[in-house]
Structures are given as structure tokens and as C-alpha cells.
Amino acid sequence: MxxxxxxxxxxxxxxxxxxxxxxxxxxxxxxxxxxxxxxxxxxxxxxxxxxxxxxxxxxxxxxxxxxxxxxxxxxxxxxxxxxxxxxxxxxxxxxxxxxxxxxxxxxxxxxxxxxxxxxxxxxxxxxxxxxxxxELDLTVDMVPPKDPYIKVRVLDDIGTLLLSDQSPNLARHSIHFLKRTDAEQFISQGLMEELSD
Amino acid sequence: MASGSEEGTELETEDIDKSIRLTTDVELLKQAWRNEKASPEILKFQADLVQRSKEQIQLMEDTVEDYEGNGTDPLTISLYQMDLDRYQFLLRSYLRTRLQKIEKYTIHISKTEMWNRLSRPEQKFAKRCKDSMEKHLTQSVLSKLPEGYRSILQQSASSDAEDMVPEPQLDTFVFCKSNQYREVVQVGESGDEQFDFAVDGLGVIRYTAIRELVETGKVDLV
Missing domain, CATH: 1.20.58.1030 (Methane Monooxygenase Hydroxylase; Chain G, domain 1)
Structure with a gap:
């Protein structure tokens, strides 16, 4: 046909x-x-x-x-x-x-x-x-914000990074309390996951 | 008697409160964002509002930084930060929603009067979007088709109209609310039926029927 x-x-x-x-x-x-x-x-x-x-x-x-x-x-x-x-x-x-x-x-x-x-x-x-x-990054803030900070687990060794308010050592499997805007880029790259309560 | 007059003033202040609330930039941006989200076509770009919002966000960022510097209570900072985050989300989401519509209807928008509803950077973006999509489709499909079928706008050379351009579906149903005025809208295929908006009345109605009212701001989409 x-x-x-x-x-x-x-x-x-x-x-x-x-x-x-x-x-x-x-x-x-x-x-x-x-x-x-x-x-x-x-x-x-x-x-x-x-x-x-x-x-x-x-x-x-x-x-x-x-x-x-x-x-x-x-x-x-x-x-x-x-x-x-x-x-x-x-x-x-x-x-x-x-x-x-x-x-x-x-x-x-x-x-x-x-x-x-x-x-x-x-x-x-x-x-x-x-x-x-x-002069505005539109790829962050994809979901409406509830809390400025979120809890994340690091999935891969990222190392120590300078974020907007702190410079944590983002070692694998460590858990951090980060600013959502900072964490979002890592989450989208699959380097972190958000932990829900 | 005395209590009656008291009630009157209370109502008045409530009204004033409401009108003040409706005219702050956050509220206006929220309205613009809701309209943009709910309408099937792209609406006029709120250039001044976006400019003011950006300035205010800058101001709020400075305030938060100042507070962080001079050791203000962390809870207060966090509240300011949250307010700032929400404002930023609103602005970003507003701009994003528009970009997504541009991506989807880029050819249609660039061929109609909708082009003027875009801001200058948006027009630039739309142009590049259109070019890269055309290039991609030409490379991977159209150039391989037989002669006479290679147009991106027409199904074949013998079609009368441009029948391959995706257009927004304007007769879809939307939820809407009249703003402050009472509005009567003609609905139905021949416009013989009427839909009566009360003040603050809510309705589900075809977008085409209220299209002009949305443009003039008399009716808002929700």
C-alpha cells in the first residue's frame, strides 16, 4: 500500500x-x-x-x-x-x-x-x-521555587567549587544543603540528585 | 448608624488596597505571565514591565547582599531571598514561555503582524530559529524529494496556499476572568449568542471570542 x-x-x-x-x-x-x-x-x-x-x-x-x-x-x-x-x-x-x-x-x-x-x-x-x-540565564529556575535551599546528594566527584554563598567540597556521595539556583545546573547534568524529605 | 459608616470606610480601604495591589509590578508581571501561559498565540511583549522588573530584581539582589554583609538576622535574609527567587522565576518563566511559542510558530510569526509583538532580541532569536530549522529540514528531507515538492511552505507546487505552516489554534477554549469592567461578548458561530461577564466573572470561552479583550487588558486569562 x-x-x-x-x-x-x-x-x-x-x-x-x-x-x-x-x-x-x-x-x-x-x-x-x-x-x-x-x-x-x-x-x-x-x-x-x-x-x-x-x-x-x-x-x-x-x-x-x-x-x-x-x-x-x-x-x-x-x-x-x-x-x-x-x-x-x-x-x-x-x-x-x-x-x-x-x-x-x-x-x-x-x-x-x-x-x-x-x-x-x-x-x-x-x-x-x-x-x-x-543578560539573564533562562535555563535555571525551571520549576517554581519553594525554598531557596535544597538538599542534594552528589553523584560524582566534582571537587571544591566556589558557589554564590559557600565553597563546599562536592565529593561523591556527600550530601549538601545548597542554593537551588546553584544546584540546578549540576542536577540537569546528572551530577547531583535532589533529596526530598 | 455609626457602625454603618464604619463598614463603608472599611470597604473603601479594601478597594484601595486591592487597586494598589493590582498595580504593583509583581502583580502586573504575574498577570502578563498568566496571560502568556494560557493564550494559544504570542501576546505583545511587555517591554517596560520587563525592564522595570529587571531593575527591581537588581535592587533586591543588592539589598540581600547588603543584609548579608552587615549581619542581619538570617531568617530575614532568607525571606528576602525567597521573595527575590519568586520574582526571578516569574520573569524567567515569562520570557521562556514566549520563546517556546516562538520556537513552535516561528514561520507563522515571521509572516504575520505578530512579528511586531516580539522584542528586538526575540526577533533576532526567531530569525535564527527559522533559519536553522529551514536549513535542517531542507538538508534532511526536502532536498531529497522530487522536483515540485521541495517547498517548506507548500505541500506541492500545485497547492494554492501555504498549507504546511504550523499555526496556533485560536479557537481553543480558555479560562478567563473579566478585569474590572462588565463585558458582553459575542459568541457562537455567527455571533448570535452572548456571553455576559459580571465584574470579576469567570468563564470558559473560545479564545477567538475574547482575543481583542485580552489585548486591551479588559479580560485576563487564568
């Missing part, structure tokens, strides 16, 4: 948990592109045939015309599927900038193709230049 493969791509994406990025399915993607090319040559040969018969393309409504129309709509459907696939992936990639910061961890970046990586870089530099125009 025409257009089935394109749908498969989207099904794969939507069966994923929201915000999770599946690996790029290059094989299916390329096959859909191939399908589009096949449809396109069909359209051309059918419209060519109509013209050969000396009929007017705009008014002819014979079997060849409807055949061509079906191929035409198949291309459009495939295009919509491919675009939706890429666009929705790009949206997830955008949201990663807010969640994990400027540098993508290895396990995520292997799921992207070259163009997507480039897109992530371009998009995050756009965001950064916006933030420097405003």
Missing part, C-alpha cells in the same frame, strides 16, 4: 515516551524517499502519455489522469510523514537544550544524524545569544 512506510516512521516516534528520542531510522527514511522518486516518475510517464494522446492536461479526466493523481497524493502524503517525523524530532532536540544543557551526552548524540546535530548547535547558540542580549 502506498504511504504505509511513512506512517510507520511516525508510529515509531509516537510509541516512544514523550520527550524521549528514538534512534533515527535511516533505512525506512531512505526507502520512503525512494518511494517518492518512484511515484514521481510514474506521474511523469502518465502525464506524458496524456500529452502524447493530444489531450489537454487541465481538462482530461481519464484513467491515466486519476492514476497520476494517486501518485501525486502519495508523494504529498509521504512528504507530510517525513516532514512530521523530522520536525517532531527537531522539537525534541530543541527541548534537550533546556533539559541537559549545551553539550549532548554521548548516548543521545549517537541517535542524531549530522544535520540534526548541526541543528542542535545552531539552535542552542541562538538561545545563548538571546540570553546574553538579556
Amino acid at each position: 502506498y504511504g504505509r512506510r511513512g506512517t510507520q516512521l511516525l508510529k515509531e516516534l509516537s510509541s516512544c515516551e514523550t520527550g524521549q528520542l528514538p534512534a533515527l531510522n535511516t533505512d525506512t527514511f531512505d526507502e520512503v524517499i525512494k518511494e517518492c522518486k518512484a511515484h514521481s516518475s510514474e506521474v511523469q510517464s502518465l502525464t506524458g502519455k496524456i500529452q502524447e494522446e493530444g489531450l489537454d492536461l487541465a481538462t482530461t479526466r481519464n484513467a491515466d489522469y486519476f492514476g497520476a493523481a494517486i501518485h501525486h497524493y502519495s508523494i504529498i502524503r509521504n512528504k507530510r510523514c517525513l516532514m512530521a517525523y523530522m520536525y517532531n524530532r527537531a522539537e525534541i532536540i530543541q527541548s534537550l537544550r533546556w533539559k541537559v544543557g549545551r553539550i549532548l551526552p554521548q548516548e543521545i548524540s549517537v541517535k542524531l544524524n549530522h544535520s540534526e546535530e548541526e541543528y542542535f548547535k545552531n539552535h542552542s547558540s541562538a538561545l545563548e545569544s538571546y540570553m546574553s542580549d538579556l
Whole structure:
């Protein structure tokens, strides 16, 4: 059936948990592109045939015309599927900038193709230049603050750092009481976890 | 008689209190933030308000620092700090919400009068967003498609309109509250039904019906 493969791509994406990025399915993607090319040559040969018969393309409504129309709509459907696939992936990639910061961890970046990586870089530099125009870091304070301080456990050796109000030794497994704005960047990088009471 | 007049003054002071509360910048920013969060389209950028808020945040930061320097009671500092944190969250979240809308509808925004609702840095951001998204989609999808199907705006060269641009859905339902005035809104498909807002009245209504009222500030979204 025409257009089935394109749908498969989207099904794969939507069966994923929201915000999770599946690996790029290059094989299916390329096959859909191939399908589009096949449809396109069909359209051309059918419209060519109509013209050969000396009929007017705009008014002819014979079997060849409807055949061509079906191929035409198949291309459009495939295009919509491919675009939706890429666009929705790009949206997830955008949201990663807010969640994990400027540098993508290895396990995520292997799921992207070259163009997507480039897109992530371009998009995050756009965001950064916006933030420097405003002189305001928008990636902190993602949840409404309840208490200025939170309790965190350090998950990896960070060492002694100068934070805004203290300079604790952030050794692995140690527990600290830090300013939320200080701790947030480490939490998003997976170096700390917040302890709830 | 005496008690009656007392009640009257009490009510009046309450009213004045309320109107003062409604005009502080924190309250205005909260309102702008709520509207922005709830509305499906991007609203006008509150340039002056954001500027004032940034100045006030700076001021509050200085105050907290001063207090920390001269050994004021830690509890007092922590209260000031909390107030400051909340204010900062509000401002950041307001700006973030706008950026997310720009990311989502960048092509649509750059083609309509909505462009003027953006601040200058936002316009810059929108432009870069649009360019990088177009580049990415062209590289990975459009350039591989057959001739005549490569437009990012149209499904194919034979489409009449630009039918591939995501647009905000304006006829979605929103919760809203009339501000101080009584408002009557035309609703229904042909505008034949009326929805009567009492003062402070709450309603669930299609966004398109109250779009102008939100713009003029007569109705707020909640």
C-alpha cells in the first residue's frame, strides 16, 4: 500500500515516551524517499502519455489522469510523514537544550544524524545569544521555587567549587544543603540528585 | 448608624488596597505571565514591565547582599531571598514561555503582524530559529524529494496556499476572568449568542471570542 512506510516512521516516534528520542531510522527514511522518486516518475510517464494522446492536461479526466493523481497524493502524503517525523524530532532536540544543557551526552548524540546535530548547535547558540542580549540565564529556575535551599546528594566527584554563598567540597556521595539556583545546573547534568524529605 | 459608616470606610480601604495591589509590578508581571501561559498565540511583549522588573530584581539582589554583609538576622535574609527567587522565576518563566511559542510558530510569526509583538532580541532569536530549522529540514528531507515538492511552505507546487505552516489554534477554549469592567461578548458561530461577564466573572470561552479583550487588558486569562 502506498504511504504505509511513512506512517510507520511516525508510529515509531509516537510509541516512544514523550520527550524521549528514538534512534533515527535511516533505512525506512531512505526507502520512503525512494518511494517518492518512484511515484514521481510514474506521474511523469502518465502525464506524458496524456500529452502524447493530444489531450489537454487541465481538462482530461481519464484513467491515466486519476492514476497520476494517486501518485501525486502519495508523494504529498509521504512528504507530510517525513516532514512530521523530522520536525517532531527537531522539537525534541530543541527541548534537550533546556533539559541537559549545551553539550549532548554521548548516548543521545549517537541517535542524531549530522544535520540534526548541526541543528542542535545552531539552535542552542541562538538561545545563548538571546540570553546574553538579556543578560539573564533562562535555563535555571525551571520549576517554581519553594525554598531557596535544597538538599542534594552528589553523584560524582566534582571537587571544591566556589558557589554564590559557600565553597563546599562536592565529593561523591556527600550530601549538601545548597542554593537551588546553584544546584540546578549540576542536577540537569546528572551530577547531583535532589533529596526530598 | 455609626457602625454603618464604619463598614463603608472599611470597604473603601479594601478597594484601595486591592487597586494598589493590582498595580504593583509583581502583580502586573504575574498577570502578563498568566496571560502568556494560557493564550494559544504570542501576546505583545511587555517591554517596560520587563525592564522595570529587571531593575527591581537588581535592587533586591543588592539589598540581600547588603543584609548579608552587615549581619542581619538570617531568617530575614532568607525571606528576602525567597521573595527575590519568586520574582526571578516569574520573569524567567515569562520570557521562556514566549520563546517556546516562538520556537513552535516561528514561520507563522515571521509572516504575520505578530512579528511586531516580539522584542528586538526575540526577533533576532526567531530569525535564527527559522533559519536553522529551514536549513535542517531542507538538508534532511526536502532536498531529497522530487522536483515540485521541495517547498517548506507548500505541500506541492500545485497547492494554492501555504498549507504546511504550523499555526496556533485560536479557537481553543480558555479560562478567563473579566478585569474590572462588565463585558458582553459575542459568541457562537455567527455571533448570535452572548456571553455576559459580571465584574470579576469567570468563564470558559473560545479564545477567538475574547482575543481583542485580552489585548486591551479588559479580560485576563487564568
